Amino acid sequence: MKDIFFCPEESNFYSNCLENFVLRDCKNSESVVEFGSGDGSPVINSLLRNKFDSVIQGFELNTSAWKVANSNIDEYNLTNKYVIHNSSLFNYSQTDAEYLIANPPYLPAPDNDICMPLLFGGVDGATVTNELLSLGYENVLVLLSSYSNPTSTLNLAKENDYCVDKFMVLPLQFGYYSSEPKVKKHIENLQKHKMAFYSGNYYFLAGVLFKKCQESVTDLSNELAQVMTSL
Template sequence: MNKSLLIADATVEVKSPNQVFFCPEESQFYAQCLEKMVFSQGPTPEPIIEFGAGDGSPVIQALLSSSFQGLVQGYELNPDAHQLAQRRIEQYGLTPYYQVKNACFFDHTPATARYLIANPPYLPAPDNQLYMPSLHGGNDGAAITNQLLAHGCEQVMVMISAYSNPVDTVNYAIQLGYEVVDFMVTPLKFGYYSCEPKVRDSIARLKRQRQAFFSERIYFLAGVLFRQKSTSTTCLSEEFLKVMTAL
């Protein structure tokens, strides 16, 4: 496998941020979370499934930066993003390790899947009439995340925003039998998608309800590794929530 780092690819057609999700800082952090919390565990006995592969760059970056030899099976509804992902996977010779289907995750994922990764939509808004509708995460931003947790995988590594009801999300995961066994957190500035007026109004409402936590300029984004409860694991749920609600 080519271990050179993924960089801006001039050979791949550039898409509008309204067509394909584009936030280099967030994608790079997602890649770091994958590399350190998922791929470092070594190959899994079954494929790792990914909800919302996007343009594929986070998983590609993590694969190029690690020695992971397993298979990641991604699902991406957006045909433009799927096209970009396919081109990049082929360019870096990663087809044996990363495959992306232009299909709905919930319609095609095996019910027996054990390992799940995702940077799901988490923009809170009353409806999906946004710059990019597919980034809508429900009224509190956590709807898709909770739906993924309810899928019942043994291990889930998911990105969680501090302005998208993180406390209720973690409590819901605990009710489903999960524990937080690892996490990574980074500060991000509000950007193109999160600065849309409808979104900012929603997160302001959530903050008043103590369901969103952020400062004027930044919010925390976390990669959180959930695992079904085991007597051998250390639970970091309380520690994680202390960090996420600090602002």
């Protein structure tokens, strides 16, 4: 369905990050909220492969995706572990969940008049990601694109007392959504201002776990910044 985000490689990567950085470390009492659940497949795949005894509360504005996600949740009998609301996380006032997870919209463009408007990440692609890092959650897992002003996100994270706890990086080719001429041209302009980093048809997508800084936490921010700006 064209009105539902579809990129198996990216979804599998998100699922892998979720398993390695969140689900395997979660204690039974810890809860998780998700911004932008899409069709729910990354979380569903992760839950089917891991023992997780708490509840993930998802939020998805796209009604079509929300309906598909709930159908998938029912099919796999996960209604007691994964609940998705057809609303925005930004309207959800509670921040007492231990983890916030998201594969947020990160497409840069001059405006949201693009192939799939819900993928619009602001003029530099980092707007939604940066908003998520301003909500105050103790742990935040997000996917970070090298063509979406990653430096601004890492700087904002530091300002909000986050350290990079863990990360993994996937090289990806520009896909259906990022290859839309309007979007691709805008990314080229961002590159000229050192706000987008890519090489040829490849960019880096990083799965990053941000944690509120503590003295015992090793901050990998500089290492991640070097990787994301190396293209």
